[in-house]
Amino acid sequence: MTALVTDVIARAIASNTVDSLSTARSVVLILLLLGLLVLKELARAAGGPRSTAWTDTLNIAIVPLLLVFGFFVAINFLDLLS
Amino acid sequence: MSKRVAVPAYIAAIAVAEAVGAGIGVVPSILGHAVLISILLSQYVLTQVPYRRVLPVLAIVSLLRILSFTAPIAQVPDIYWYVLVGLPLLVAVALTVSLLDFSWAQLGLRRGPWMPQLLVASSGLPLSLAGFLLLRPRPFASMPGWREVAIGVVILLIFVGFTEEILFRGLLQHVATEVFGRTGVLCSSLLFAIMYIGSRSASYLLFIALLGLFFGWCASRTGSIWGVVLAHSFIAIGMTFVWPFVDAGLNQGMIAQISAALQWGLWLLVVIGVGLLLLRYLQHSGRAQARRVVLAPILVARDHYRPADSLNRSNQLEYHRQERDTMDNEPPPQSKLDSVEARQHGMPSEIEQLIERIGARYIDDLRTLSEQFGRFYDAQLTAKDEQIADLSQRLEVAERQRDTLEAQHQELKRTSASYVANLRTMSEELSRHLEYTEDEHDASKAPNQGGSP
Numbered sequence: 251m252t253a254l255v256t257d258v259i260a261r262a263i264a265s266n267t268v269d270s271l272s273t274a275r276s277v278v279l280i281l282l283l284l285g286l287l288v289l290k291e292l293a294r295a296a297g298g299p300r301s302t303a304w305t306d307t308l309n310i311a312i313v314p315l316l317l318v319f320g321f322f323v324a325i326n327f328l329d330l331l332s
Numbered sequence: 333m334s335k336r337v338a339v340p341a342y343i344a345a346i347a348v349a350e351a352v353g354a355g356i357g358v359v360p361s362i363l364g365h366a367v368l369i370s371i372l373l374s375q376y377v378l379t380q381v382p383y384r385r386v387l388p389v390l391a392i393v394s395l396l397r398i399l400s401f402t403a404p405i406a407q408v409p410d411i412y413w414y415v416l417v418g419l420p421l422l423v424a425v426a427l428t429v430s431l432l433d434f435s436w437a438q439l440g441l442r443r444g445p446w447m448p449q450l451l452v453a454s455s456g457l458p459l460s461l462a463g464f465l466l467l468r469p470r471p472f473a474s475m476p477g478w479r480e481v482a483i484g485v486v487i488l489l490i491f492v493g494f495t496e497e498i499l500f501r502g503l504l505q506h507v508a509t510e511v512f513g514r515t516g517v518l519c520s521s522l523l524f525a526i527m528y529i530g531s532r533s534a535s536y537l538l539f540i541a542l543l544g545l546f547f548g549w550c551a552s553r554t555g556s557i558w559g560v561v562l563a564h565s566f567i568a569i570g571m572t573f574v575w576p577f578v579d580a581g582l583n584q585g586m587i588a589q590i591s592a593a594l595q596w597g598l599w600l601l602v603v604i605g606v607g608l609l610l611l612r613y614l615q616h617s618g619r620a621q622a623r624r625v626v627l628a629p630i631l632v633a634r635d636h637y638r639p640a641d642s643l644n645r646s647n648q649l650e651y652h653r654q655e656r657d658t659m660d661n662e663p664p665p666q667s668k669l670d671s672v673e674a675r676q677h678g679m680p681s682e683i684e685q686l687i688e689r690i691g692a693r694y695i696d697d698l699r700t701l702s703e704q705f706g707r708f709y710d711a712q713l714t715a716k717d718e719q720i721a722d723l724s725q726r727l728e729v730a731e732r733q734r735d736t737l738e739a740q741h742q743e744l745k746r747t748s749a750s751y752v753a754n755l756r757t758m759s760e761e762l763s764r765h766l767e768y769t770e771d772e773h774d775a776s777k778a779p780n781q782g783g784s785p
Contacts, residue, residue, distance in 0.1 A: 252414070254396070254413075254414055254417045254418060254492060254496065255404060255413050255414060255417065256530025256531050257469075257530055257532055258353055258354050258358070258530035258532070259400050259401060259404060262358045262401065263405065263406055263413075274358075274359045275359055275362055275401050275402050278359060278362045279362070279398065281366075282366040282369070282398070285370070286370075300377060300378075304377050306427075306431050307373050307376055307377050307388065307431060310373065310388055310391065310392065310424055310431065311373065311395055313420075313423055313424070313427060314395060314399060314420030314421065315395075315398075315420070317419065317423060318402060318403045318416070318420055321403070321416065322405075325407060
């Protein structure tokens with residue numbers, strides 16, 4: 251039992267019978283990712299000295315969430331192929 | 333908002349989101365963490381508050397929970413969930429290190445002396461047993477083969493031991509120490525424990541909080557996190573691959589008794605720890621009071637030398653002497669405090685007398701010191717008074733010289749004025765004489781011109 255995967259997480263995953271991308275928790279993940287991407291684009295379009303700061307800071311959350319999203323897409327794609 | 337309010341408020345918000353995840357549901361918890369990430373990152377960009385550098389690291393802690401709630405899926409074996417969560421988290425840590433302009437050595441990824449690191453790492457073996465007995469987690473597989481164990485060990489080493497320690501001890505403890513000083517270790521340990529709320533065991537949570545403090549102390553003392561990375565990995569490996577299978581072959585009644593005794597022992601340890609901290613606080617406050625008594629003569633002297641008070645210095649000196657005498661005659665504050673404490677705690681009379689004797693000796697020393705200070709500053713004051721008298725005499729002489737010079741100056745002015753008046757008169761007479769001479773000369777010329785043919 252670690253901070254990364256606690257008992258609550260193990261039970262939540264075990265109780266889910268629905269496909270990964272359509273569960274409520276994944277929808278929240280995708281919405282958060284979309285929100286952060288929109289914010290990043292707005293900051294970039296606005297320009298100015300803070301534009302780079304916004305981009306670098308938001309990347310801290312965007313890049314890991316994109317990795318997880320990419321993994322979900324890959325899993326679903328493999329499911330479709332098989 | 334000050335750092336002492338804002339950062340604990342954020343930590344409390346993370347704790348609430350974690351408690352919601354453990355008690356109410358996963359989705360509200362993810363939503364809470366998502367809101368926190370947005371607020372933390374926006375505040376980092378938009379403000380210049382002194383605790384600014386803690387904010388992206390707190391955002392990563394919230395991101396950890398979002399990743400761990402969303403990334404693991406049932407199609408993937410349990411042990412690979414750590415990779416799914418740990419890999420994006422390591423990317424987030426790397427991006428934050430780049431954003432905050434840290435070097436990896438600053439985060440404790442440096443080679444230190446081997447022996448302390450090995451000692452810290454070896455502590456992981458007994459701690460893993462303690463952790464297992466407190467939580468009794470289920471094993472990942474019923475009986476894994478050597479291949480599964482080898483893969484599992486590597487995954488736990490990298491994605492549990494290394495990832496969690498680089499985040500909590502490397503990054504979070506470093507920025508928290510930058511902002512709060514030594515209290516930063518407490519801050520990172522608290523957040524580390526909060527992230528284990530999902531284990532739903534108070535004893536295990538307490539164990540994790542103490543473990544966080546121990547790891548934080550080890551990392552700050554050795555300046556390297558490799559020892560705690562290994563210790564954390566050993567704990568995870570032991571709890572996952574060793575103790576569940578050892579436990580299956582042992583007498584369950586005996587294991588349950590050991591587990592219960594360990595839980596009691598842990599809480600007892602906390603009570604003792606809190607007691608020691610309280611004692612240390614009381615000792616510290618007593619010292620602070622004694623320091624005030626020692627500094628009293630210095631403060632008196634400092635007040636004495638204020639320019640506004642220099643006119644009635646003798647009165648002030650008398651006042652401060654009286655004040656010092658009053659302080660000396662007062663009952664000693666330290667001994668008074670000790671007596672009250674002793675009565676409250678029901679100490680034996682011998683200890684009480686001993687404390688009073690020590691207090692009395694201490695007060696005598698303070699009185700001697702105070703008298704010496706008084707003599708020293710009296711001598712200083714006398715010397716200053718003599719200097720002032722000398723300067724006053726010099727001032728009087730200078731003023732007399734100035735008066736004499738001023739009189740001479742007036743005399744010279746009067747003389748010069750009379751000279752100017754005389755010269756003006758002489759000049760006027762001379763010009764009149766010249767005019768008269770010219771008229772006579774013209775008159776003598778005129779008859780000569782009229783008589784010629």
